[in-house]
Amino acid sequence: MKPLPNRIPELIAPETRAYWNGIQGAGGTILMGSLQSIDRFVRNCQLTTLWSKLLEVMPLAGADLNSALIKLKHQGVQGMTAVNFVAGDYTEAGGLLGNGSTKYLNANFSTTLIPAACHMAAYVREDVPGTSARAVMGSDNATTQFWRIEATNPQSAVRAALGGNVFPFTPELWSKGWWYAERVNNSSMQLYKGTAQRGTDGTSVTPTTPSQNLFLFALNNNGTPGNYFNARASFFTIGQNLTTQERTDLYTYVQQLQADLGRAV
Numbered sequence: 001m002k003p004l005p006n007r008i009p010e011l012i013a014p015e016t017r018a019y020w021n022g023i024q025g026a027g028g029t030i031l032m033g034s035l036q037s038i039d040r041f042v043r044n045c046q047l048t049t050l051w052s053k054l055l056e057v058m059p060l061a062g063a064d065l066n067s068a069l070i071k072l073k074h075q076g077v078q079g080m081t082a083v084n085f086v087a088g089d090y091t092e093a094g095g096l097l098g099n100g101s102t103k104y105l106n107a108n109f110s111t112t113l114i115p116a117a118c119h120m121a122a123y124v125r126e127d128v129p130g131t132s133a134r135a136v137m138g139s140d141n142a143t144t145q146f147w148r149i150e151a152t153n154p155q156s157a158v159r160a161a162l163g164g165n166v167f168p169f170t171p172e173l174w175s176k177g178w179w180y181a182e183r184v185n186n187s188s189m190q191l192y193k194g195t196a197q198r199g200t201d202g203t204s205v206t207p208t209t210p211s212q213n214l215f216l217f218a219l220n221n222n223g224t225p226g227n228y229f230n231a232r233a234s235f236f237t238i239g240q241n242l243t244t245q246e247r248t249d250l251y252t253y254v255q256q257l258q259a260d261l262g263r264a265v
Helices: 014-025 032-046 244-260
Strands: 054-058 081-083 095-097 104-110 118-124 134-140 146-151 158-162 177-185 188-193 196-201 213-216 219-221 224-226 232-240
Touching: 014 032, 032 244, 054 104, 118 134, 118 146, 118 158, 118 244, 158 177, 158 188, 158 196, 177 244, 213 219, 213 232, 232 244
Parallel strands: 134 219
Antiparallel strands: 054 232, 081 104, 095 232, 104 213, 118 177, 118 232, 134 146, 134 213, 146 158, 177 188, 188 196, 219 224
């Protein structure tokens, strides 16, 4: 399949066209079939209120690393910044591979934009190895404000934090799949794998957000990257909290996109 020419089909959604323009502007390329798969994801999400509840969508798609850094939906900055990643770390069929020590993405998205009732999620493509602390996405002020999907030991538990020092967790291996964390209100936080609830915490915490950017493949710990991720991931989203049906739909559409791109797990 050939990369897209300068002209793309007129019938794609405006959001898909803006995404393609971003890829072109970054010097990247994307196959026609991949762009059509992205467009199907957009249109599926737009069938209900789901699309309006997504703030940031990072599909990590395209034929090269430049393309993978372009967001499908964003709150001001369309491109992410790769720190120490190289071209060989990314393939569309495999996603992006962290090295667990130096590589991360600055999402160029301030956590101050995350609403009190929110979600954050990541598609992890392989079981996370080792026993050291790892974060697939996160930002905190190192004291009281925590926004993370992480594991202090990937072999024994996965947990999330959404605005405070409270962590819904599940005592299991951090295995491949769709990991989704959600805050419904100040005393209702859940962690899901796929559509199955894995952990919950009802401790009342008023959410606060550090005035700094969210990192992917690492934790932004008061401005310093840490807990670097050491596995592959291929999709991220941040947004408002979702209804049960919307949460199921998002999982279905993300899973379909991963299948279309040849990287579903």
